[in-house]
Amino acid sequence: MADILQNVMDHAVAVARKAGEVVREALSDDRKVMTKSSAVDLVTQTDQKVEDLIIQSVKEKFPQHRFIGEESVAAGEPSILTDDPTWIIDPIDGTTNFVHAFPFIAISIGFTINKRVEVGVVYSCLEDKMFTARRGRGAFCNGEPLQVSDQTDVHRSIIATEFGSNRDPEVVDKIFSSLRNILSLPVHGVRGAGTAAVNLSLVASGCVEAYYEMGMHVWDIAAGSLLVLEAGGVVMDVDGGDADLMSRRILAANNRSVALQLVEHIAPYRPDRDDAP
Numbered sequence: 136m137a138d139i140l141q142n143v144m145d146h147a148v149a150v151a152r153k154a155g156e157v158v159r160e161a162l163s164d165d166r167k168v169m170t171k172s173s174a175v176d177l178v179t180q181t182d183q184k185v186e187d188l189i190i191q192s193v194k195e196k197f198p199q200h201r202f203i204g205e206e207s208v209a210a211g212e213p214s215i216l217t218d219d220p221t222w223i224i225d226p227i228d229g230t231t232n233f234v235h236a237f238p239f240i241a242i243s244i245g246f247t248i249n250k251r252v253e254v255g256v257v258y259s260c261l262e263d264k265m266f267t268a269r270r271g272r273g274a275f276c277n278g279e280p281l282q283v284s285d286q287t288d289v290h291r292s293i294i295a296t297e298f299g300s301n302r303d304p305e306v307v308d309k310i311f312s313s314l315r316n317i318l319s320l321p322v323h324g325v326r327g328a329g330t331a332a333v334n335l336s337l338v339a340s341g342c343v344e345a346y347y348e349m350g351m352h353v354w355d356i357a358a359g360s361l362l363v364l365e366a367g368g369v370v371m372d373v374d375g376g377d378a379d380l381m382s383r384r385i386l387a388a389n390n391r392s393v394a395l396q397l398v399e400h401i402a403p404y405r406p407d408r409d410d411a412p
């Protein structure tokens with residue numbers, strides 16, 4: 136098992152770096168933008184090209200492994216997490232950022248066995264930061280160990296969140312209700328990088344104390360959630376219950392105390408699960 140996981144890590148890092156090159160080059164081309172679940176849920180040919188590149192290279196090296204990839208699921212592939220070794224891929228996390236050249240874009244690759252993330256790689260390709268984690272072996276950025284912030288008071292914290300791409304009025308109301316509650320605590324600040332994977336790597340790096348969102352997908356958070364755990368943080372549901380990768384809800388924090396102070400102020404809602412029939 137140990138060697139397989141090291142091989143997986145090495146391959147994920149190599150292919151994420153290659154994917155990052157493709158993304159950086161594509162930034163100087165015209166970007167043809169299409170939409171998916173809503174008028175603001177964007178996708179480009181580069182998302183599809185990068186996902187193909189990653190999946191093809193993994194298939195050659197690990198022919199028995201399964202995949203859950205953002206663009207494959209959009210094209211009709213199932214999004215079911217099994218106990219089998221599975222690569223969970225977001226070829227461009229931060230597609231809206233990519234379309235607008237807003238400078239945070241990540242390639243996110245998680246690897247699960249028995250539905251548990253064992254390897255996580257997030258490549259923030261414009262910053263050239265390679266975040267890596269293996270269960271039980273710590274989290275790193277460009278080889279340097281990561282440690283979450285030691286702040287225990289939510290009032291002295293920066294909280295990351297996102298608005299997502301669902302514009303249903305009830306969902307927007309919930310998002311603003313959470314935001315209003317949290318801003319008024321008060322907290323030092325609220326931020327959002329426009330990519331869930333980068334938000335999680337910011338928690339793992341100790342730059343922000345927590346990140347929460349409802350509506351993102353398993354491919355946005357699989358890799359980054361392991362970064363947070365391995366940097367000493369916690370990952371749970373927004374109601375304080377156990378984390379569930381397929382639930383499309385996440386609260387990741389530097390510690391339980393900050394997380395539970397936030398739980399009191401988040402207005403929860405339940406998007407359709409990623410594995411909904």
Ligand code: IPD
Nearest residue numbers: 228229230297299329330331351
């Ligand atoms: C999106 C980003 C964004 C988050 C959305 C995600 P994508 O991923 O992570 O920060 O708010 O919920 O869907 O579509 O750019 O891969």
